[in-house]
Amino acid sequence: MLIHSAGQLLTLAGGVQRGKALGNLGIIEDGALLIRSEQIVDVGKTADLLAKYPAEPRLDAQGKVVMPGFVDPHTHLVFAGDRAAEFEMRLQGKTYLEILQAGGGILSTVRATRAASVDELVQQAAERAKIMLKHGTTTLEAKSGYGLEWQSELRQMEALLRLDSQGILEIHPTFLAAHAIPEEYHDFPSQYVEQICEVMLPELRRWWIRNADARPLPFVDVFCERGAFTLPQSRRILETARELGFPLKIHADEFENLGGVRMALELGAISVDHLVKTSPEEIALLGNSQTVAVSLPCTPFGLAEAEYTPARAILDANGILALASDFNPGTAWCGNMQFVIALACRYLKLTPAQAIAAATINAAAAIRQEKRIGSLEVGKQADILILSVEDYRHLGYRFGVNLVEHVIKRGKVVL
Structure with missing residues (x-):
């Protein structure tokens, strides 16, 4: 044609x-x-x-x-249920971390997702994927992370492979068992970290080789944040993943600067995502690396926060900046990359041309696909x-x- x-x-x-x-x-x-x-x-x-x-x-x-076509390099496409009630709670003054500590937030979606079958997860996610395709996203990254135990996490990974095979759009999976501490490990978070490292990651590698038709290993991600995983816990998980051959990603500096970016750069992460509270020193390190800085402007917008990724500082430091939707049920139920670009122009102070490049070729680099798409x-x-x-x-x-x-x-x- x-x-x-x-x-x-x-x-x-x-x-x-x-x-x-x-x-x-x-x-x-x-x-x-x-x-x-x-x-x-x-x-x-x-x-x-x-x-x-x-x-x-x-x-x-x-x-x-x-x-x-737009490339969306950070989404949480597969889950069950919704969190509309929590949206109302935030409007009444509750913070994201307060809701999480009260058993809501990610843990609310975990309960619904654990109860869903693979077929149900595929069906719900496919409808979301069609809407994203309609708005121009032709490739995306999508994470597990709403199971927080092996069988539920596995069902999400299976759902992602099935969605990709349906051809609605191209999906590159990420394993995010380190999304939150599950309720049953609330008082023993170190034991959950050991479960991820000693059981889930080795088993994931074996399962993937058997079931993924020679595709490269998926990304492994961790939510390094107060109320989620500490810096030492995050390092333990990412180092284990790297030893097993998985490419790395990290959620870092969404609410607090814990040093996650510096650590991720040391470990050779493909991307570091969120980056609202990233220090000037770490921004300078980003500028000297091949790691992609992924900004998710829908998230602070969804939380009605005033701070966004310091995109201009990242560009001044010669960093590689990409945009993503962070599509998820809690803070950013929006998979429209056109709206992400609109937010980036207003709050990250990007020009339309810069935002388009960040949502296409640089976004492709954030999932190691820049040579294909x-x-x-x-x-x-x-x-x-x-x-x-x-x-x-x-x-x-x-x-x-x-x-x-x-x-x-x-x-x-x-x-």
Whole structure:
């Protein structure tokens, strides 16, 4: 298929964009691209490609924006139930940590998820995935973390593999048994850490090799935060995961700076996520690393917090900045990356171009997929959006509406 007559073809060519280089969209005006066998095989001006490939089936972009599909590198897609009652509690003045300590928060979702079958988890998550696809997300990372015991965590991992095989969108799983201390280990958190390290992670590796059709091992993540896992506990889990060959991620500095970013960089984490309270010293370290800083602006927005990721400081330090939704039932039930971009423009002080790059090529780097997706270049997978507008700056400028008109996944029009 030859997609032609794009008013602005945003290629984002050239690889991951760090520091002040963020925002290079690689725009080709009146652009076109050719897809064959799920891949992009040519990119250029419309007149050139129409002349070069006269017999190809065509899709006329009618002067609108054509760009890569969004990559969402931090979601909690698989869970059961909801937490609408807790939203009301927060409006009445209760904090996130107060709700968690009272047995709500993550633990509330844990109880509902433990009671759900794999089929139920797949069905509920598939409906959420369809909405995300409709708004332009073509690839996402998704975590377990609402079981907090082996069989429940395993059901979530199985659900993620089944969802990926359905082809609604492409899913890269993460194992997050270290999301919270379960109620039964409330007084013995160190024993739960040992359970993760000595039982869950080795068993996960064996199960994955048997069931995941030669896919690379999933990410392992930990919520390093007051009320969740301490810095020493987080290190123990991540070091064990690294020894077993798992790539690493971390939730860090959402509410307090515990040193999680520094530790994650020492361990070679692929990404460090949240980063609201990250220190200037750790921001400088990020700028000298290949680890991606993932900002989740829907989360402070959902919590009505005033502080967001210090994105400008990260860019000034030459860091690699990505955006994600943090889709989850407690603080950010929003999988719309267009809204994430709108928040990033307002609260992270990014330009639309910077936010788009952070939500595509840099987001792909946060899940180690930047060589396959995230830009429109020859040899890459054909994951493409056609917007309903002629200027990319409408992303960020407008919010509360869906600007995606066509979604193309692996070279096929799916919406």
